[in-house]
Amino acid sequence: xxxxxxxxxxxxxxxxxxxxxxxxxxxxxxxxxxxxxxxxxxxxxxxxxxxxxxxxxxxxxxxxxxxxxxxxxxxxxxxxxxxxxxxxxxxx
Amino acid sequence: xxxxxxxxxxxxxxxxxxxxxxxxxxxxxxxxxxxxxxxxxxxxxxxxxxxxxxxxxxxxxxxxxxxxxxxxxxxxxxxxxxxxxxxxxxxx
Amino acid sequence: xxxxxxxxxxxxxxxxxxxxxxxxxxxxxxxxxxxxxxxxxxxxxxxxxxxxxxxxxxxxxxxxxxxxxxxxxxxxxxxxxxxxxxxxxxxx
Amino acid sequence: xxxxxxxxxxxxxxxxxxxxxxxxxxxxxxxxxxxxxxxxxxxxxxxxxxxxxxxxxxxxxxxxxxxxxxxxxxxxxxxxxxxxxxxxxxxx
Numbered sequence: 001x002x003x004x005x006x007x008x009x010x011x012x013x014x015x016x017x018x019x020x021x022x023x024x025x026x027x028x029x030x031x032x033x034x035x036x037x038x039x040x041x042x043x044x045x046x047x048x049x050x051x052x053x054x055x056x057x058x059x060x061x062x063x064x065x066x067x068x069x070x071x072x073x074x075x076x077x078x079x080x081x082x083x084x085x086x087x088x089x090x091x092x
Numbered sequence: 093x094x095x096x097x098x099x100x101x102x103x104x105x106x107x108x109x110x111x112x113x114x115x116x117x118x119x120x121x122x123x124x125x126x127x128x129x130x131x132x133x134x135x136x137x138x139x140x141x142x143x144x145x146x147x148x149x150x151x152x153x154x155x156x157x158x159x160x161x162x163x164x165x166x167x168x169x170x171x172x173x174x175x176x177x178x179x180x181x182x183x184x
Numbered sequence: 185x186x187x188x189x190x191x192x193x194x195x196x197x198x199x200x201x202x203x204x205x206x207x208x209x210x211x212x213x214x215x216x217x218x219x220x221x222x223x224x225x226x227x228x229x230x231x232x233x234x235x236x237x238x239x240x241x242x243x244x245x246x247x248x249x250x251x252x253x254x255x256x257x258x259x260x261x262x263x264x265x266x267x268x269x270x271x272x273x274x275x276x
Numbered sequence: 277x278x279x280x281x282x283x284x285x286x287x288x289x290x291x292x293x294x295x296x297x298x299x300x301x302x303x304x305x306x307x308x309x310x311x312x313x314x315x316x317x318x319x320x321x322x323x324x325x326x327x328x329x330x331x332x333x334x335x336x337x338x339x340x341x342x343x344x345x346x347x348x349x350x351x352x353x354x355x356x357x358x359x360x361x362x363x364x365x366x367x368x
Contacts, residue, residue, distance in 0.1 A: 010123065017120035024116050027146075028109035031102065037154040041177040044147045045184035048140055052184075052274050054119075055136045060267040062129040063247065068259065075252065083244040085133040086270055090236050091367065092137035092144075144366050152359040155339065160351065167344065175336040178362055182328050183275070194307065201304035208300050211330075212293035215286065221338040225361040228331045229368035232324055236368075238303075239320045246313040269317040276321035276328075 009061065016054055023047045055089050101153065108146055115139045147181050193245065200238055207231045239273050285337065292330055299323045331365050 024047055030040045062082055070078040116139055122132045154174055162170040208231055214224045246266055254262040300323055306316045338358055346354040 010126070013123050014120060017116065017123060021113060021116045021120060024109065024113045024143075028106060028113060031105050031109060034102070037150050037158060038173050038177050041147060041150050041154070041181065044143055044150065045177075045180045048143050048147075048181075048184040049275075051116075051136055051140050051143070055133055055140075056267065056271045056274060058129050058133050058136065059270055060263075062133070063251070063267065064263055066129060067247070068263070079244075079248055079252070081130050083240065083247065085130050085137075086243055087240045088137045089133065089140075089274060090240060091233075092140040141367075148359065148363045148366060151362055152355070155343070155359065156355055159339070160355070171336070171340050171344070175332065175339065178335055179332045182332060182365060183325075194310070197307050198304060201300065201307060205297060205300045205304060208293065208297045208327075212290060212297060215289050215293060218286070221334050221342060222357050222361050225331055225334050225338070225365065228327055228334065229361075229364045232327050232331075232365075232368040235300075235320055235324050235327070239317060239324075242313050242317050242320065246317070250313060265314050269314050269321075272321045273317065273324075276324040 009057065013054065013057065016050070016057075020047060020050045020054070023050065052089075059086060059089070101149065105146065105149065108142070108149075112139060112142045112146070115142065144181075151178060151181070193241065197238065197241065200234070200241075204231060204234045204238070207234065236273075243270060243273070285333065289330065289333065292326070292333075296323060296326045296330070299326065328365075335362060335365070 023043065027040060027043050027047065030043065059082070062085075067075070067078045067082055115135065119132060119135050119139065122135065151174070154177075159167070159170045159174055207227065211224060211227050211231065214227065243266070246269075251259070251262045251266055299319065303316060303319050303323065306319065335358070338361075343351070343354045343358055
């Protein structure tokens with residue numbers, strides 16, 4: 001698909017993913033250096049919250065572009081797909 | 093601290109963190125390549141679930157070692173700290 | 185508002201809320217009878233999962249009706265509102 | 277079991293469960309009266325957060341009493357049980 005709808009914020013999303021990748025690498029390093037578990041847990045919770053932030057932004061872009069711009073005959077399928085993704089996110 | 097309590101599973105935890113780092117880098121790549129948002133969201137949900145798995149393992153190691161082995165006079169503080177970390181995780 | 189969009193499933197949603205109310209009352213009873221904490225916790229997790237199920241259904245109804253049927257000039261606001269609700273849910 | 281360990285806070289926990297039961301009944305009423313979905317969703321998120329608060333308190337009581345006071349030969353089983361409950365909560 002040539003235009004999945006999140007081009008506008010692509011650079012910002014990529015910067016956020018880079019930061020999260022750094023957080024995750026940092027958690028690995030903390031485990032390797034045997035940092036106190038509670039401090040590692042705090043970082044894991046922060047990385048989860050950061051990924052949820054990205055997920056919400058992807059949902060925003062998706063409904064705002066793919067769903068709203070969908071041809072009438074695809075709308076129902078697009079909506080079901082979006083709601084299923086939100087359900088997976090809610091339970092992840 | 094020389095023995096934070098998760099030495100037993102250190103290699104396995106490190107392998108899991110490596111895999112999660114790969115997942116997160118893959119999500120960045122998907123965004124860069126403008127993969128369909130729903131597919132990106134599915135991977136974000138999977139990475140969140142994987143991080144929660146690591147977090148639960150850290151909690152397990154922590155209560156099983158640091159908390160149980162804590163000197164009596166530190167036990168109360170250790171427990172408060174562990175419960176606060178679980179609360180942060182639950183809300184992350 | 186006379187038609188918030190979830191009329192179709194109203195009876196089913198009400199039945200689910202009744203069941204959840206019963207679950208929550210049951211948890212209160214378990215605490216009153218000093219049931220083993222782990223068993224109470226299991227019921228609390230089940231009630232949370234049930235509420236998330238209702239929330240996802242409300243999101244589904246909302247996007248499928250209120251958002252899709254919104255007049256063009258209200259669409260942006262409707263979408264922002266829906267995404268904000270999804271964000272709150274994701275972090276609740 | 278005559279002393280599951282959360283007697284100290286029993287009245288407070290019961291008061292919280294009563295409040296949550298009222299919240300859940302209120303959500304049912306909102307659905308019945310066809311209140312705007314976003315407002316219902318906000319209340320569902322609040323009820324989920326309140327249940328998570330109770331869950332964290334139950335975990336606190338549990339580790340502080342049942343786990344810490346467990347006879348040495350039951351400790352391992354008690355810990356596994358507590359961590360499994362935390363895992364269920366984290367994923368609920």
